[in-house]
Amino acid sequence: MEQFKILIVILLSSVFVDNYVLCRFLGICPFLGVSKKLNQAVGMGVAVTVVMLLATAVTWPIQHLVLNALGLGYLQNIVFILIIATLVQILEMLLRRLSPALYTGLGVYLPLITTNCAVLGVTINNINDGYSFVESAASALGCGLGFLLAMVLFSGLRSRIDETNIPAPFRGLAVTLIAASFISLAFMGFGGIVENIFA
Numbered sequence: 001m002e003q004f005k006i007l008i009v010i011l012l013s014s015v016f017v018d019n020y021v022l023c024r025f026l027g028i029c030p031f032l033g034v035s036k037k038l039n040q041a042v043g044m045g046v047a048v049t050v051v052m053l054l055a056t057a058v059t060w061p062i063q064h065l066v067l068n069a070l071g072l073g074y075l076q077n078i079v080f081i082l083i084i085a086t087l088v089q090i091l092e093m094l095l096r097r098l099s100p101a102l103y104t105g106l107g108v109y110l111p112l113i114t115t116n117c118a119v120l121g122v123t124i125n126n127i128n129d130g131y132s133f134v135e136s137a138a139s140a141l142g143c144g145l146g147f148l149l150a151m152v153l154f155s156g157l158r159s160r161i162d163e164t165n166i167p168a169p170f171r172g173l174a175v176t177l178i179a180a181s182f183i184s185l186a187f188m189g190f191g192g193i194v195e196n197i198f199a
Helices: 002-017 028-033 038-067 073-098 100-109 111-115 117-128 133-162 173-188 193-197
Strands: none
Touching: 002 133, 028 100, 028 111, 028 133, 028 173, 038 073, 038 100, 038 111, 038 117, 038 133, 073 100, 073 111, 073 117, 100 111, 117 133, 133 173
């Protein structure tokens, strides 16, 4: 029961308190670039979640069973980037075959998951935080769901912004960054809530 409580805290904290986009500011490029349309935002969020889960499932054992065992921990970044790039290529081929519309809609942002620092950040932080394999998976799932939530919320906000008459100096990127900062401030209000619920 105690282990289950820990997994729930890790999952909810990753979604709300330590949201990689809104609180740690990782993965901002797709957050700003693919959030104009809801279907593309959801597609990117799901794709990033899948890559985070797969990358964590592959990198955790490689770190503990290969790199640490051979004293090659200093190769962590290079190995993890290669693993993530391979997983993204596989996902790209699957999307091209199974969902051509989503593949076309994501465009250049799909290969950019390879360089999405949120994906690399999740895999490295799970190792640095000393999480077990199951805890790492819960963290990766929470981070992916947090990324998806941020994308969907921001997509809805951007659609409302597009319908509003914005003063000329704030149009375009300026109002987009202001809106993103307001969502980020709202998420910072979750700090401490999850831990206190399960205390």
